[in-house]
Amino acid sequence: MASRKLEDKIELTIFWLGLFCLTYLVLGFILKSDLTKPLDSSIFYEVFRDSLTLTAYFLAPIAALILFTDWRIQHASINNEKNSKEILDVASNLLPYINTYYLAVENDEQLLKFREQYFALYFDLKRKILLINSIDPKAEEFLKKIEKLDTVILENWSCLEGLYQLNKLYKSVPEGNPASEILKQSYGIKINEAEIRKSECLRNYLEIQTKLSVLHV
Template sequence: MDNNQLNSKILKIGMWIFSFFFWYLVVAFFLKSNYPIYEQPFNRKEAYEALRDGLTLSAYFLAPAVALVLFSDWRSQHRAISNENEVNQTLIEIRELQNKINSVTFELSFQKNQEIEENMLPHLKRIEEIQAIILTRKAILEFMKDNFTNLTFINNADTILNKQYFLLFYAKNFIGFNEKYNLSENVETLGDRYNSYLLFNNQRNDYSIQSDELLKNLNESAKEYRIT
């Protein structure tokens, strides 16, 4: 909670403690007084004892109440900091994934007529490494849901990761066709390989068009978790 909320809660506790103290004195006054009250002298000793007991009881209630509020505030603050760190880490990782994917798919898009398998295998290894990172981050997002009341950021991040993963799936599929048919090329296999390339390249173009808007939405939803 922010400082205003914390101050408000502490003020409410103070008001309840003061009310208890006031009514304790009122009740003690009537119980310890002799009647008729207006005919009796003021008893300083009993007044002092009533004040002392009232203050002591109020302190007993005040200390744990304030401690509970501060503990709740600490938990909320700790959760807010943890969520902010997770959000920032997710943003950093998605941007890094974006750069890696742009690099590998851009290079792979020029391999339409590549017949040398050795030139394709490094791309395959990089794609598998990136896919592993994506799956790990998706698993982390699932754990993050327990600490987030608003899932907009997690859903936006998951959407981007899914699109990144499927783009790499089509890229990997193209490499698979290239590896399968590079030794026995004919009209039919050439068509299959070219179709797999078209699927990959179309997916790449679609992702390229959508990625800026997706990242913009992700950054907007991340603002909620930045501590000011």
């Protein structure tokens, strides 16, 4: 496909330069000739030579620009393919963390370790996103999906950490009096609401992840 686009650009350039050459030839011959007299072949040759010279003068830099631009786009496309594949790998590695239930984190030390691993993957994802070039609609759409995934990752962490803290508060409430039961009930409602939000995060993450694909050249 990239080869076809380059061929199209070259063909279009040849067409316009050919048209320029022909136009210059016709107009130059008309302006230099005395149309009331027989045609002078020397004038035609002179104009023809000038038109070819001008065409060649423009052809070299235009061809160089086309080839350089095509090389740059091709290089960016190859990088996009490599980096998008790595992004998908990181997204797959993040999934078990997104799917982690808050009760699996038993204490503050485990939470700290989990957070380090979670955000190590998150920042690796962010770093790789910066390497994607917005060179075409496909790449732009990929970046939009990744941006949504980024939002879900942060929201999921907020839910997980919130659930962990709420569960600690729930467990810390003493038993045996009406006030404690009311407080535990309040924490229980908040935990249920946070669990629903976290489930939505997982669902949204999976939905976005399934729509992501490698940016093949």
